[in-house]
Amino acid sequence: MAEQKPKIRSVKYNVLMNMILTTSSFIFPLITVPYVSRVIGPDGMGAISWVQTFVSYFSLVAVLGINAYGIREVARVRNDQEKLSAVTQELMTILVVSTAITYAVFLLTTFTIPKAREDEPLMLIFGASIWLTSCGINWFYQGIEQYGYITARNLVFKALGLVLMFAFVHQSSDYRTYAVILIIGSAGSNLFNLIKLHEYVHFNRHRKLNIRRHFKPMFSFTVSSISSGMYGQLDMLFLGFLGTNNAMGLYQLVAKIRNIAGSAVNSVGSVMLPRLSYYESQEDGHDRTSRLVAKNLNFLFIAGLLFIAGIVICADPIILILGGQQYLGARLALIISSLTILFSPINTILSQYMIARGQEKLYAIINTIGLVGGVMLCLSLIPTFGIAGAALSSIGIEIITLVLRGFFVRSFLREITRHLDFGRIFIAFALSSLIGFATAHAVHGINVFGQFIICALAIGVPYLALLLLFRESFICSILKPIIAKIVAKVRRK
Structure with a gap:
């Protein structure tokens, strides 16, 4: 069967699909979080959250930054069937090898590190996500801007996870069953990515692959992806090592609320990289890039400030609805952590602009500095302030990287200032x-x-x-x- 050329939709369509997906990220947690938080309790949820965080570090290493690099490279050749097939086959070959090595290291650490050995079955359950995440090739479908397919696929598996949760999770001892359901709901759909892939590309074992050409440009993406992914979850990782399962249980609710709101705010920005990469590859595309980034930054400020106000003012009702009385100890951490809902999406759009401009080396350096700074913040704040210290650490990391990114793209920010409405937005927010x-x-x-x-x-x-x-x-x-x-x-x- 002949491969079909991907149909490229408008940015508005992509944003609409992503907002539908983001809306589902509101609706499903509003149903699941109150239920599992009460059934499994803070200790069980804390154990699950720490193992998820620990395993996610191996997933970061396994993908080698291809999530961002792959989007850019696929977007650049999406109109050439042969080049698209070659790039996809080369990147998938790299992923299979890197994932096999990473998974072997994961198994070694699972059976040797005392903290990991506390619940080996749970570790092995989440270990499956290393393969599912790495070989899920979401970067390919984002690169060809198939956001309609991405949205439909995710909604189906989220609904499946919801049904399975109510069917099989009824008491605190079911936390491992819940872990399996989490894997199915979040990464199970990646198997269909592989099945559908033949509709767009063809694999040829006789094709001469030039894998080495990706190593040099991928290096910066690998460093930046691993470092940014690590600093984004340092608060959870160090809290797990330095705190208790109960503290992790309280803080995981904070992280869920923060992530839900952050996803909503970032619903526009997360679809921008393919289009920015495409614009920047055109001779006359920079003006369109400027307008697109400025429009997105306006949206980020509008939505980010709205969510911050909502969380600060409604912290107690939100916690009581989603977790119950036993999670009220997370109130201060939630309020502190709410600032990342604005800072993190701004970091994302500035990062995407840097990647689209080919500044991945600088992007990697900034993320590495953020990682080092984050480790220092976590080690100094968490032992003293507990979950509030973890929240302060997460804000500190975002501020460090945001200041650095703002400095290095300051000329571009000055260029788009005339399109920004931050003053009007802030006055409306304050009133x-x-x-x-x-x-x-x-x-x-x-x-x-x-x-x-x-x-x-x-x-x-x-x-x-x-x-x-x-x-x-x-x-x-x-x-x-x-x-x-x-x-x-x-x-x-």
């Missing part, structure tokens, strides 16, 4: 936050669901209204076409 705090004080003591809904509306509605009143560019660009269509329909009637 709506005051309304939210006053409302939270007024409704304190009522049902937690009622508190959350009322306070969320008290923050969100004034925020959107003020942005419209101030004529913020991103909001206006979204609403103007909708209003125009409504007006046109009214006139036709």
Whole structure:
């Protein structure tokens, strides 16, 4: 069967698909987290979270930075069938070898490190994700911008995981069963990536592969991917070594809430790398790059500040809804950690710009500095402040890397300043936050669901209204076409 040429959709379509996927990342945890948090408890959830974090470091090493490098290389040759097939076959060959070596090291550490040996079956269960993640080739489908397929596939397996969870997880001793279900829901769909791959590329064992050509450019991606992935989870890793399972159980809820909100804020930015890489490969693409990045940064500030206000004002209701009374000890850590919801997505979009511009070496250096700084922060803050120290460490890491990235792309940031509306956004945020705090004080003591809904509306509605009143560019660009269509329909009637 002849391979089909990938149909490239618009950025708006890709963003829509990613926002649907992000919305599912809200809905499914809202169903699963309250249930498993209460059934399995802080100790069981703490054990699962630490093993997940530990295993994820091996997954980072196994993929060798191909998640980012592969997106860029696939995006550059997506219109040439033979080059696309060759690049994919070469990168997959590298992945199989690197994953086999990494998995062997993982097995060795599992049976030798005392902390890992505390629950060997759990370690081996999550060890399967090393293969599923590495050989899942998500980078290929992102490179050819098949976000419709990515979204549909993820929704199906998330729904499957939800059904399995309610069917088989009923008591605290079922935490290993829950671990298996987590693997199925998060990485099981990667098997279908391999099955579907033949629709776009063809593998030829007689094809002369030039694997060596990838080693030099991949080096920076490998260093940056491993270091950024490591510093992104250093708080969880060191808390596991320096704290207790109960502390990990409290903090994993903080991390889940932070990640859910962060994914929502980053729903636009996470689809930008293929398009930025494509624009930067064109002679006249830089102006389009500038406008795209500026528009995304406006969205990040709007959404990031909204979520920060919501979490700070509604911290208690959020924890009580998602975890229950036994997780209220995580309140301060949640409030502190909320700042990463803004900093992390900004780091992501600046990183994607650097990658698209071919500045992966500088990107790697910044991530390595962030990793070293993160280790120092964790070692100094976690023993003294516990889970609050872990939250402070996560913020410190993001600030260090954000300042460095901002410095090295400062000329580009000056260039896009005229497209940014940060002043209007911050004023709207400050005013709506005051309304939210006053409302939270007024409704304190009522049902937690009622508190959350009322306070969320008290923050969100004034925020959107003020942005419209101030004529913020991103909001206006979204609403103007909708209003125009409504007006046109009214006139036709």
